[in-house]
Structure formats: C-alpha cells, structure tokens
Amino acid sequence: MNIQIILFIVLASVAAVSSVVMITRKNAVISAVFLVLNFFALAGLYLLLNAQFIAVVQIIVYAGAIMVLFLFVLMLLNTETEHKLFVDKRAIKFFSILVSAFVFVQVAYLIFFGHPSRTLTPDEAASVKAGTIQAIGQQLYTNYIIPFEIAGFLLLAATIGALVLAKKKFE
Amino acid sequence: MSSIPMEYYLILSAFMFSVGVAGVLIRRNAIVVFMCIELMLNSANLTLVTFSSYLGNSIGQVFVFFVMTVAAAEAAVGLAIIIAIFRNKKTVNIDEINIFKW
Amino acid sequence: MVIINLIYLTTLLPLAGFLINGLFGRKIKNEKIIGIIGSAAVGISFLIVLGAFIQTLGLPTEERSNTVELFSWLNVGGLHIKFAYLVDQLSLTMSLIVTGVGFLIHVYSIGYMHGDKGFWRFFAYLNLFIFAMMNLVLGDNFVVLFLGWEGVGLCSYLLIGFWYDRKFEKGTTSQAAKKAFVVNRIGDFGFLLGMFLIYMTFDSLNFKEVFSRAASFPIAESTFGLIALFLFIGATGKSAQIPLFVWLPDAMAGPTPVSALIHAATMVTAGVYMVSRASIIFASAPVVMTVVAVTGLLTAIMAASIGLVQNDIKKVLAYSTVSQLGYMFLAAGVGAFSASIFHVMTHAFFKALLFLGAGSVIHGMHDEQNIQKYGGLKKYMPKTYITFFIATLAITGVPGLSGFFSKDEILWSAYANGGFVFWLIGAITAMLTAFYMFRLVSLTFYGKERFDHHHIHPHESPALMTVPLMILAFLSVVGGYVGIPKVFAGEHGNLFEGWLEPIYAPAQAKLATFGSHTHLEEILLMAVSVAAVLSAIYFSLHVYRKNPQIAENVSNKFKGFYNLLLNKYFVDEAYEAAVVQPIQKGSEKFLWKIFDVKIIDGMVNGVASLVESGSGFIRKIQTGVTQSYAVVMMVGIALALLWLILSL
Numbered sequence: 001m002n003i004q005i006i007l008f009i010v011l012a013s014v015a016a017v018s019s020v021v022m023i024t025r026k027n028a029v030i031s032a033v034f035l036v037l038n039f040f041a042l043a044g045l046y047l048l049l050n051a052q053f054i055a056v057v058q059i060i061v062y063a064g065a066i067m068v069l070f071l072f073v074l075m076l077l078n079t080e081t082e083h084k085l086f087v088d089k090r091a092i093k094f095f096s097i098l099v100s101a102f103v104f105v106q107v108a109y110l111i112f113f114g115h116p117s118r119t120l121t122p123d124e125a126a127s128v129k130a131g132t133i134q135a136i137g138q139q140l141y142t143n144y145i146i147p148f149e150i151a152g153f154l155l156l157a158a159t160i161g162a163l164v165l166a167k168k169k170f171e
Numbered sequence: 172m173s174s175i176p177m178e179y180y181l182i183l184s185a186f187m188f189s190v191g192v193a194g195v196l197i198r199r200n201a202i203v204v205f206m207c208i209e210l211m212l213n214s215a216n217l218t219l220v221t222f223s224s225y226l227g228n229s230i231g232q233v234f235v236f237f238v239m240t241v242a243a244a245e246a247a248v249g250l251a252i253i254i255a256i257f258r259n260k261k262t263v264n265i266d267e268i269n270i271f272k273w
Numbered sequence: 274m275v276i277i278n279l280i281y282l283t284t285l286l287p288l289a290g291f292l293i294n295g296l297f298g299r300k301i302k303n304e305k306i307i308g309i310i311g312s313a314a315v316g317i318s319f320l321i322v323l324g325a326f327i328q329t330l331g332l333p334t335e336e337r338s339n340t341v342e343l344f345s346w347l348n349v350g351g352l353h354i355k356f357a358y359l360v361d362q363l364s365l366t367m368s369l370i371v372t373g374v375g376f377l378i379h380v381y382s383i384g385y386m387h388g389d390k391g392f393w394r395f396f397a398y399l400n401l402f403i404f405a406m407m408n409l410v411l412g413d414n415f416v417v418l419f420l421g422w423e424g425v426g427l428c429s430y431l432l433i434g435f436w437y438d439r440k441f442e443k444g445t446t447s448q449a450a451k452k453a454f455v456v457n458r459i460g461d462f463g464f465l466l467g468m469f470l471i472y473m474t475f476d477s478l479n480f481k482e483v484f485s486r487a488a489s490f491p492i493a494e495s496t497f498g499l500i501a502l503f504l505f506i507g508a509t510g511k512s513a514q515i516p517l518f519v520w521l522p523d524a525m526a527g528p529t530p531v532s533a534l535i536h537a538a539t540m541v542t543a544g545v546y547m548v549s550r551a552s553i554i555f556a557s558a559p560v561v562m563t564v565v566a567v568t569g570l571l572t573a574i575m576a577a578s579i580g581l582v583q584n585d586i587k588k589v590l591a592y593s594t595v596s597q598l599g600y601m602f603l604a605a606g607v608g609a610f611s612a613s614i615f616h617v618m619t620h621a622f623f624k625a626l627l628f629l630g631a632g633s634v635i636h637g638m639h640d641e642q643n644i645q646k647y648g649g650l651k652k653y654m655p656k657t658y659i660t661f662f663i664a665t666l667a668i669t670g671v672p673g674l675s676g677f678f679s680k681d682e683i684l685w686s687a688y689a690n691g692g693f694v695f696w697l698i699g700a701i702t703a704m705l706t707a708f709y710m711f712r713l714v715s716l717t718f719y720g721k722e723r724f725d726h727h728h729i730h731p732h733e734s735p736a737l738m739t740v741p742l743m744i745l746a747f748l749s750v751v752g753g754y755v756g757i758p759k760v761f762a763g764e765h766g767n768l769f770e771g772w773l774e775p776i777y778a779p780a781q782a783k784l785a786t787f788g789s790h791t792h793l794e795e796i797l798l799m800a801v802s803v804a805a806v807l808s809a810i811y812f813s814l815h816v817y818r819k820n821p822q823i824a825e826n827v828s829n830k831f832k833g834f835y836n837l838l839l840n841k842y843f844v845d846e847a848y849e850a851a852v853v854q855p856i857q858k859g860s861e862k863f864l865w866k867i868f869d870v871k872i873i874d875g876m877v878n879g880v881a882s883l884v885e886s887g888s889g890f891i892r893k894i895q896t897g898v899t900q901s902y903a904v905v906m907m908v909g910i911a912l913a914l915l916w917l918i919l920s921l
Binding site for chain 1 (some may be wrong): 173175176177178179180181182183185186187188189190191192193194196197198200201202203205206207209211213217220221223224225226227228229230232233235236237239240241242243244245246247248250251252253254255257258263
C-alpha cells in the first residue's frame with residue numbers, strides 16, 4: 001500500500017462525505033463551507049492525477065472566487081434556514097433520491113462493464129507532461145484559440161449581464 | 172497514479188454527480204440548488220481530468236478550463252438573477268417562485 | 274387610328290373622376306368643383322367616343338371593327354384573357370348613348386342634387402357607373418363584359434340605396450336596393466353559367482373567336498340553345514324582363530337622375546346589348562329566339578297594363594321602361610337586332626327625357642311624386658311641360674318623332690318574322706303606352722290644381738336642369754331620322770341598319786330569310802297602328818283632361834281587374850310567398866335554429882369544451898415548480914441509461 005493509494009482513499013472519502021453533508025445541511029452557509037472542502041479534496045485528486053494546472057485553478061477559481069461569491073450572496077440575502085429536509089413533499093423527495101441512486105447504480109454498472117483500465121495502459125511520463133501549464137497553454141493558444149476568445153467574450157457578457165440584473169432599477 | 176485503477180475515480184465522479192442531482196431535486200433554497208449544480212460540474216471535471224491523465228492527452232484538461240469559465244459566468248449571472256428575484260419576492264425558496272405556473 | 278386607340282380614356286376618365294370625388298369629395302365640399310369634375314370626365318369621354326365614331330365612319334366597312342389591347346389580364350392554364358376593348362359599330366353606338374346621355378344627366382344632376390349632403394358621393398357613384406358601363410359595352414371578351422356587368426349592378430345597388438335614411442313605400446330604400454341586387458344576382462348566375470358553357474364549347478371567351486367559331490364549327494343546336502338560354506336569363510335579370518322584372522319598379526327609390534341614367538337609358542339596356550352582341554349564338558338557337566320574343570312581348574304588354582293605373586309618376590315611367598325593354602327583346606327575338614339597338618337609342622333619349630322631366634316636376638313640387646296631387650302644372654313649368662310633352666309624343670310613336678321609327682320597325686319585324694299575333698300584341702301594347710303616357714301628362718300638367726297651395730309653390734327648375742331637357746328633346750325629335758324605314762327611304766335609306774349590318778351579317782345568314790311582304794302591307798300595318806295610337810291618345814285626353822269621373826267609374830266597375838293591375842298582378846306577393854318566405858323560413862327554422870345553432874355551434878362548442886376539460890386535466894401536470902420538472906427530466910435520463918444498459 002503506497003502513499004498514493006492512501007492519499008486517494010483519504011481524498012476520495014473527504015470528497016464523497018463532504019458532498020453528502022453539503023446537501024443535507026439546513027443552513028446554506030454550512031453547505032457552502034462543505035462544498036469548499038469538497039473542492040479542496042478534488043484539487044488534491046487532480047494533483048494525484050498529475051494535473052497540476054487544473055488543481056491550482058480549481059483552488060483559485062472555484063474554492064477562491066466562485067465560492068466566495070456564493071458566500072457573499074448568502075450573507076447578503078441572509079435567507080432563513082430551511083425546514084427539516086423531509087418535512088414537506090416527502091413522497092417527491094424520496095422519489096428524487098431513489099432516482100438519483102438509480103442513476104448512480106446504472107452509471108457505476110456501466111463503468112465496471114466498460115472496464116476502461118483493461119485496455120488502457122497508463123503512461124506516467126505522458127500524463128505528467130499533459131498536466132503541465134505549458135502543454136495546456138499550447139493547446140489553448142493554438143488549436144483552441146477561437147473557443148478561448150469566445151470564453152473571454154462569454155465572461156464579459158456575463159459580467160455585464162450580472163451588473164444589469166443586479167442593479168436596483170433600470171434608468 | 173498508475174497503481175490506482177481509473178474506475179475508482181470514475182465511480183467517485185458518478186457518486187458526486189448523483190449526490191448533486193439529489194441535492195438539486197430535494198433542496199428548496201435556490202442558492203443551495205446552485206451549489207449542487209457546481210458540484211455536478213465538478214464531478215464532470217473530475218472525469219475529464221481522469222481520462223486526460225490516463226490517456227496522456229492535455230485536451231481533456233483544456234475542456235476543464237472551459238467548463239470552469241462557463242461555471243464562473245453562470246455563477247455570476249445566476250446569483251444576479253437570484254438577487255433580482257429576492258428583491259421582488261423577498262424569498263429564494265423555489266417552491267414559492269413558481270412563476271412558470273399557467 | 275389615333276382616336277380609336279385613345280378609347281381606353283373613356284373608361285379611365287370616369288374612373289379617375291370616381292377616385293377623385295370618392296376619395297377627396299368630402300374634403301372638396303364645393304359642389305361646383307365636384308360637379309365639374311364628374312361631368313367633365315364623362316363629357317371628355319363623350320368627345321373621344323365621338324372622335325372615334327367619326328374616324329370609324331371614314332373607314333371602309335370591313336375595317337370598322339378595331340381591337341384596342343391594353344394588357345394581359347388573366348393567364349390561368351389555357352385561359353388567356355386580355356383586357357381589350359372592341360371598337361366597332363355596335364360598341365360605338367352604345368358608347369355614344371352611354372356617354373352622351375350620361376353627360377347630360379351629370380349636368381342635370383348638378384342642379385337636381387344641389388344641397389344634398391351626399392353630393393360628392395352621388396357624383397362618385399355616377400362616374401363609377403359610367404366606368405363600369407363603358408367596360409360593359411366596349412369589352413372585347415365576355416370577361417370584360419362581365420366586369421362591367423357586375424360593376425353596373427353594384428352601382429345600381431349603391432344608387433338605389435343612395436338615400437339610405439329615407440323611407441320607400443313599405444320599407445326602406447336599402448331594402449329596394451337589396452332586392453335589385455339579389456334579383457340581378459340571379460340573372461348574373463345564369464350569365465356566368467352561359468360563360469362557362471361558351472368556354473367549354475368554343476375554348477375561348479373572346480368575342481371574335483367565339484363568334485367566328487360559332488358560325489363555322491359544327492355544334493349541336495341544343496348546345497347553342499343552352500348557352501343562349503343561360504345568357505338570356507342573365508339578360509332578363511339586368512334588363513328587367515319576366516320573370517326577373519320586379520326589381521326595376523322598386524329601383525325608383527333612388528334619386529331621379531339615377532332612374533333616368535341607369536334604370537332607363539343605359540344599364541337596363543345591357544341585356545339587349547348582350548343579346549345583340551351574341552346575336553350569332555341566339556340566331557343558331559331558334560327555340561330560344563322564340564322564347565326571347567315571347568318573353569319580350571309578354572313583358573311589354575304586362576308592364577304596360579300595370580302602368581295604366583299607377584299613381585307614382587316614377588312608377589309609371591318604370592313600368593313604361595319595362596314595357597319598352599320588352600319591345601327591344603321582341604325585336605331581338607324575331608331577329609331584328611339592329612331594330613332593337615335602334616330602339617335602345619331612341620328609348621335612351623325619350624325615356625331619359627321623361628325621367629329628367631319627372632325629376633324636374635318632383636323638384637318643383639317639393640318631392641311630391643303622386644300624380645293625383647299634381648294638376649295644372651303647365652303654366653308653372655313651361656319648359657318642363659314642353660319637353661315632357663315631346664318625349665311623350667316620341668314614346669307613344671306619333672309619326673315624325675324618334676319613337677315612331679324604332680317602334681314601327683319593331684312592329685314590322687314582329688309581323689314579318691313572327692306573325693300576326695306578335696304584331697297585334699305589340700300594337701295593343703303601343704296603344705296602352707299611349708294611353709297611360711297621356712294619362713300621366715294630363716294628370717300632371719292639365720286640369721285642376723290638386724296640390725296644397727299653402728305648402729307647395731311649383732316653380733320651374735334652374736337652367737342647369739332645363740338645358741339638358743331641351744337637348745334631349747331635340748334628340749327625341751330628330752334621333753329617329755337615322756333609321757327611316759326602307760319603305761320610305763329606299764333600299765339603302767336606313768342608315769342605322771346599314772351601319773350595324775356587318776355586326777349582324779353572320780346571324781342574319783343563319784336566320785330564316787324574310788318572307789316576302791309587300792310595301793303595301795307594311796304601310797297598311799303602320800297606318801293601323803298609328804291610328805290605334807292616336808285614338809288611344811284622344812281617348813286618354815278625353816277621359817283624364819275633360820271627364821276625370823269616367824276613369825273613376827271604370828275603375829269602380831272593374832274593381833277586381835283594377836286591383837289586379839294596381840297590385841302589379843301580385844307578382845311581388847307571389848315571389849314573396851313562393852321564394853322569399855320559404856327561403857327565410859327555411860333559413861330561420863332549419864339553417865339557423867337547427868343547423869347553425871345545434872350542429873355547427875354544437876360542433877364548435879363541443880370541440881372547445883373537450884379541449885377545455887382535457888387541458889384542465891393536463892394543466893395540473895404543469896405545477897410551475899422547477900424541481901418537479903427536474904425530477905421528470907432525471908427519470909428520463911435514468912430510463913435512457915436503462916435502455917443503454919439493456920441494449921449492450
């Protein structure tokens with residue numbers, strides 16, 4: 001049992017547990033905090049997968065920017081805490097969980113049925129190389145330059161949209 | 172990395188996705204629903220990174236980059252909408268924001 | 274060829290006049306300007322027609338028929354209809370009548386309609402009528418003719434109901450207008466069927482093509498008969514013949530100039546024109562020719578007998594018009610097409626004059642139309658009296674005036690081609706005509722003044738109205754001299770017949786040749802009919818001028834017959850009972866209360882309530898809660914995955 005496996009087990013359990021805890025908290029702020037924890041665990045998993053750049057971006061963008069934004073809004077609106085989860089609309093909620101579980105079982109079945117690791121022989125060196133900022137940057141600025149620009153434009157549009165929507169009144 | 176079969180990552184991803192779905196379906200606070208969607212996006216990201224890494228191909232990670240961009244834009248606009256709704260309805264409980272109803 | 278090619282202006286100018294007066298008349302307001310625009314449009318058209326006429330006269334006989342193509346109108350499959358005008362002897366004659374008489378009546382209307390709130394509307398309609406009528410007479414194919422045919426029907430409807438806010442007899446003027454329109458539509462339907470048959474048979478609707486094929490193609494007589502019959506049904510509607518004559522007396526609800534222009538001089542002769550234009554088709558169907566002649570004859574005598582007892586000045590003239598139209602159809606039916614057109618022309622002069630004179634009287638008598646309340650008007654309106662008297666002489670057929678020549682020619686043709694009975698009935702009709710016309714004159718202009726002197730002050734009409742009367746009176750006198758009978762003027766003496774002869778040459782070739790009759794016979798018959806007419810005039814004057822109580826005694830003695838005539842043979846009532854009531858009852862009892870309310874509405878409402886209840890059930894699915902939609906979506910995804918797994 002090497003360090004990698006131990007790390008994987010720890011990070012994966014943290015990610016799984018934090019996600020479950022997140023959706024079951026009554027207080028939205030606590031949910032948000034557990035989501036941040038989940039994101040950190042994911043960043044660790046990315047590192048295990050040799051995806052250094054994505055791991056860093058995950059922490060900066062997701063855990064840093066986006067989640068701060070969420071917390072900001074939560075604090076700003078100061079919404080009341082929810083009732084207990086299964087107080088009203090019990091049937092539909094049980095059914096929802098049932099459907100989600102069913103979807104998970106099916107996907108898991110498909111993954112084991114597909115058994116991708118049987119045909120795939122991982123190349124450690126190539127994996128490390130693929131995860132570098134250099135490789136990703138090269139792809140972004142050559143083959144994916146147009147989507148990259150569009151993504152930039154999308155962010156601009158989202159900024160303006162958010163501004164307009166959040167403004168108190170249109171003048 | 173090579174000592175861990177990639178199925179484990181994928182199963183984790185599937186689990187997180189399902190949890191996200193369940194969250195979207197059962198939670199009533201619009202902001203929490205939003206966070207569940209972020210969770211689902213991240214589970215998809217995990218799959219992308221896994222395949223990218225095991226194939227030794229950086230394109231998957233390029234896509235994760237784009238997904239994050241879209242997620243950021245979506246979060247900004249979505250939260251702005253929620254603020255606008257809250258301003259009108261004084262609530263973010265989506266059971267009470269049933270404006271789609273006939 | 275210059276002026277002939279300008280013939281399209283004769284329809285374009287009235288159309289322009291209609292548009293100007295119709296669109297801007299309300300704004301213009303000034304009666305003078307409106308009147309001048311309306312009259313000028315027709316007056317210039319008349320000058321153009323006159324120019325074309327003179328030019329055509331200068332051409333050799335075989336070049337007198339010219340086509341002026343304007344544009345390609347309809348191109349549907351094998352059907353090619355050109356919008357083209359045919360300028361030949363017949364259409365020029367009709368155009369001269371339409372624009373000439375039309376112009377005079379326009380001028381007259383400026384005076385007559387003075388002060389009416391619908392002045393601009395009146396002139397717009399009149400110009401529209403001239404536009405339609407010119408299309409009718411100038412059209413080079415049946416479709417253009419039909420355009421005009423329907424157009425004049427529309428204008429007739431609009432003008433009968435012109436004073437839509439006034440009462441007329443038992444109803445309103447709009448009811449009279451509706452009646453005219455509906456009865457006309459019945460005839461139009463026949464005409465349409467005739468057109469379809471013509472296209473089926475001859476594969477064309479162009480006059481020249483159809484008529485040349487009719488003359489040369491081997492076509493069954495029954496086909497010709499059917500076509501001719503349908504066309505004649507159309508003609509009976511437009512020209513007020515039995516059985517569709519009932520609308521014309523009611524058409525008197527319109528202003529008097531309208532009665533003069535549309536319901537006497539021009540529109541009602543459209544049927545005669547059409548029969549005359551399609552003479553070759555009628556000539557090829559001898560049975561229908563007889564039908565036409567008999568219909569004309571019966572209409573003539575029936576309308577004349579009704580005219581004997583009517584008391585409304587315009588009603589008398591209306592029945593007189595129906596009667597005279599009967600004469601024209603009698604002429605057409607016995608193959609004397611040129612005589613019928615000749616009578617159209619002379620009739621246009623004197624009947625327009627009579628109506629305008631009547632209008633002048635009505636104008637001077639403050640809208641009183643009952644001749645029993647006139648009397649002694651001679652000294653109040655001398656100009657009207659003299660012109661009216663001339664027109665009366667003309668219509669009764671006193672020798673030397675236009676009516677004599679045309680009527681005599683018709684009677685002679687009836688005798689020569691139809692037989693003695695035709696002549697006899699025609700002559701009796703002439704007597705009746707003389708009687709009721711002089712009754713009208715006597716009651717109106719002679720005798721005691723029977724109106725209320727305190728309220729009514731009879732006065733002569735302004736010059737705008739009397740000058741057209743004088744011109745028409747002049748024409749009524751001399752109009753007949755273009756058609757002096759051959760017996761007086763020699764073989765080529767009848768200018769009118771000679772002028773129209775090329776049009777009817779193919780038809781005459783098909784008809785049975787005239788039997789040989791001596792000149793003596795003709796002169797004898799003429800003398801007899803003239804004597805009859807003169808005695809009728811004398812009798813009428815004797816009764817109504819000198820001894821009015823004789824008329825009363827007679828009407829009391831033959832009360833049943835008198836009532837029969839007074840009520841117009843109860844034709845209106847019979848139609849009401851036989852046609853109108855069943856349709857109304859059927860419409861109300863079945864079509865409305867059962868078919869419409871129960872079945873149609875039931876179906877519509879049934880579908881609606883089905884949809885309502887169905888959607889009431891289905892809409893419950895739409896909770897408006899986003900999450901329930903998301904659940905459904907997830908179920909879908911789960912099922913899609915299941916399908917994927919199962920298909921592995």
